[in-house]
Amino acid sequence: MRASRGLTIGGLATASGVNLETVRYYERIGLMPAPDRTAAGHRVYEDHHLRRLVFVRRGRQLGFSLDEIRALLDLAQPGRRACGDVKKLAAMHLDEVRAKIADLRRLETILSDTIRKCDGQADAPACPVLDLLEADAVASS
Amino acid sequence: MRASRGLTIGGLATASGVNLETVRYYERIGLMPAPDRTAAGHRVYEDHHLRRLVFVRRGRQLGFSLDEIRALLDLAQPGRRACGDVKKLAAMHLDEVRAKIADLRRLETILSDTIRKCDGQADAPACPVLDLLEADAVASS
DNA sequence: CTCCCACCCGTAGCGACTACAGGGTCAAGG
DNA sequence: CCTTGACCCTGTAGTCGCTACGGGTGGGAG
Incomplete structure (x- = not known):
């Protein structure tokens, strides 16, 4: 081949x-x-x-973004092989990935909690999902 | 106010x-x-x-995407309040969120494993991160 | 009267593609 | 020899969800 x-x-x-x-x-x-x-x-x-x-x-x-890949390609050049910088870039990216995961997990919790409430009482007057979207902010006080 | x-x-x-x-x-x-x-x-x-x-x-x-929000607004109309459909939409979205989380977790594992290897042997001849990007696919055979 | 801020509109830019339209090229089969 | 069809070419516009800019108007304060 x-x-x-x-x-x-x-x-x-x-x-x-x-x-x-x-x-x-x-x-x-x-x-x-x-x-x-x-x-x-x-x-x-x-x-x-x-x-x-x-x-x-x-x-x-x-x-990785295309710009990050551009940088990685540069750092990967034969003769350069800047492993330290590569690691730095990868670590920064890993941080971003972890931040996104954290964001999405918050979302997941909110969504699944709300949908579960919906399950419980199908005959409730209000829709929990719509309540979530429409809620008057802090509600009380 | x-x-x-x-x-x-x-x-x-x-x-x-x-x-x-x-x-x-x-x-x-x-x-x-x-x-x-x-x-x-x-x-x-x-x-x-x-x-x-x-x-x-x-x-x-x-x-939610703007199109999904458009749909939710429609389902939230007074007199409509189609909670069942709302729930369906929200559940679909939740599935997407979970899929994204799964994707990102895979990424996180790969990245952190690779970066950790980099930590271990700072004097290794090759850069584990670059190896990951350059690897000749299945390598052997 | 002048200053400045908030508003108006339309357009272009981001990132990372994807999808055309409207052609040209090339190798194989009839 | 000619046709067919798969491939290639360029350039432009669309996607999503904004954000930013340029250049112009309106209205109240000093």
């Missing part, structure tokens, strides 16, 4: 698991380098494009 | 906690009804606008 020598954009998309249109988008925004072209203007990709694109896809799967 | 009789857009924004520009945006996309205007063309809001806007804000805080 030593394929991927002179891939078309479609081949690259398939091999990397990245949508074809997205590959062109990454080129447009400078995240992927512009490849050589055939006489007819078709893009021709090499192995290093594939490796870079897979790196980007993995980064996205891990929730 | 029986203010909010004939609010300006700025007053409404402050009272509701929604950004002023966002209020105009909600009107533009039809989420908020177009209010009356003064002779000079300034918007004049009534209490029902404020109640609706706070409903929207609460919905957003709970993570």
Whole structure:
């Protein structure tokens, strides 16, 4: 399987698991380098494009922004390999992920509590979910 | 404090906690009804606008999309009060929230495991985070 | 009368794609 | 040789939920 020598954009998309249109988008925004072209203007990709694109896809799967991935690619350059900075970036991202989890768990609690109330008394005059949305703020006082 | 009789857009924004520009945006996309205007063309809001806007804000805080909030507002109409449908919508949303939490937890595990490895051996030849991003997929075979 | 603030409108930008429209290219089959 | 159909090209617009800006008006205070 030593394929991927002179891939078309479609081949690259398939091999990397990245949508074809997205590959062109990454080129447009400078995240992927512009490849050589055939006489007819078709893009021709090499192995290093594939490796870079897979790196980007993995980064996205891990929730990094394209700007963060840009920075990671920079830090991953051969000769550079700035592991300390990479770790810093990853740790910052991890903090964001944890913050989002905390936010969503608060949401989950509120929603599930409210929906459960709804279950309990189907014949109640008011709808607990709507109450939550309409409540006059602090209500009393 | 029986203010909010004939609010300006700025007053409404402050009272509701929604950004002023966002209020105009909600009107533009039809989420908020177009209010009356003064002779000079300034918007004049009534209490029902404020109640609706706070409903929207609460919905957003709970993570509902504007389309879902549109649906909830519809289901909350006096005379309708379709609690069953409201519950269904909320339950669907709760499922999405839980799915997102599950996704993020997977991320969190991967990231924190990898970063921890980085801690352990600061003098290791390779960077665990970069390894994660660059790994040749299944590696062997 | 002038100052300034709050309001008006329309448009463009964000992030990360995705989806066209309207063409050109290329290899295989009839 | 010609057609078919899969692929490729470019450029632009749409998505979601705002946010920001530029340039203009209105109205009250000093």
